[in-house]
Amino acid sequence: MVRIRTKICGITQVEDALIAAQAGVDALGLVFYAKSPRAVTVAQAQKIIAALPPFVSTVGLFVNASRSEINAILDELPLDVLQFHGDETAADCEGFARPYFRALRMQPGLDIAQLAEQYQSAQGILLDAWVPGVHGGTGERFDWTQIPASLAKPLILAGGLNADNVAQAMQQVQPWAVDVSGGVEANRGIKDADKMRKFLYAVQMKNVQLCDGAQ
Numbered sequence: 580m581v582r583i584r585t586k587i588c589g590i591t592q593v594e595d596a597l598i599a600a601q602a603g604v605d606a607l608g609l610v611f612y613a614k615s616p617r618a619v620t621v622a623q624a625q626k627i628i629a630a631l632p633p634f635v636s637t638v639g640l641f642v643n644a645s646r647s648e649i650n651a652i653l654d655e656l657p658l659d660v661l662q663f664h665g666d667e668t669a670a671d672c673e674g675f676a677r678p679y680f681r682a683l684r685m686q687p688g689l690d691i692a693q694l695a696e697q698y699q700s701a702q703g704i705l706l707d708a709w710v711p712g713v714h715g716g717t718g719e720r721f722d723w724t725q726i727p728a729s730l731a732k733p734l735i736l737a738g739g740l741n742a743d744n745v746a747q748a749m750q751q752v753q754p755w756a757v758d759v760s761g762g763v764e765a766n767r768g769i770k771d772a773d774k775m776r777k778f779l780y781a782v783q784m785k786n787v788q789l790c791d792g793a794q
């Protein structure tokens with residue numbers, strides 16, 4: 580059994596990043612999408628990244644940004660991974676000298692497995708809830724039984740996760756990683772230390788149980 584990893588997205592403050600890092604998060608998402616209340620400026624992101632201890636990955640999240648916009652940010656920030664959360668084609672996601680994963684929303688009637696196959700060079704596929712008109716960070720779950728049995732890439736499960744449901748999600752889906760934003764917030768864009776710690780603890784405890792069960 581492989582340890583299921585964690586990403587907390589929508590980090591906007593150094594203190595939240597440090598609390599998550601100290602509680603064992605694997606990756607932190609920084610949102611470069613102006614319409615989100617969790618969006619950060621390059622200057623904010625620089626402070627957050629500079630404050631991080633070793634071995635915490637940074638993920639830059641984009642929604643239909645232009646290549647020049649993304650490259651301008653990459654010129655300033657040592658982001659580890661890119662997350663494309665809009666309508667980006669495979670070609671839109673490639674050529675940035677960074678690995679990326681592609682977020683797909685579980686839109687009814689969409690063949691997610693077939694769509695995922697288009698992103699041959701993606702590190703993984705993030706599956707998120709579908710809310711018409713909203714790209715992500717909705718706080719909404721989706722029906723995990725709808726997840727294709729054979730996804731072409733490692734699965735990152737997102738959408739409405741929190742400390743109370745993440746163990747069930749891990750048991751049922753057994754993804755590569757779990758991703759959360761709203762479920763660890765007090766107010767949109769401001770993380771709640773206790774909720775982050777409880778989420779990460781719930782994941783750690785479930786990982787122990789899953790690993791024990793596999794032995």
Ligand SMILES: O=C(O)c1ccccc1NCC(=O)[C@H](O)[C@H](O)COP(=O)(O)O
Nearest residue numbers: 588615714715716718738739759760761
């Ligand atoms: O977080 C946002 O505000 C956001 C806005 C637009 C596109 C994507 C966004 N977040 C992407 C993420 O990876 C979120 O963690 C994911 O959608 C899950 O969010 P939540 O349901 O609030 O846990």
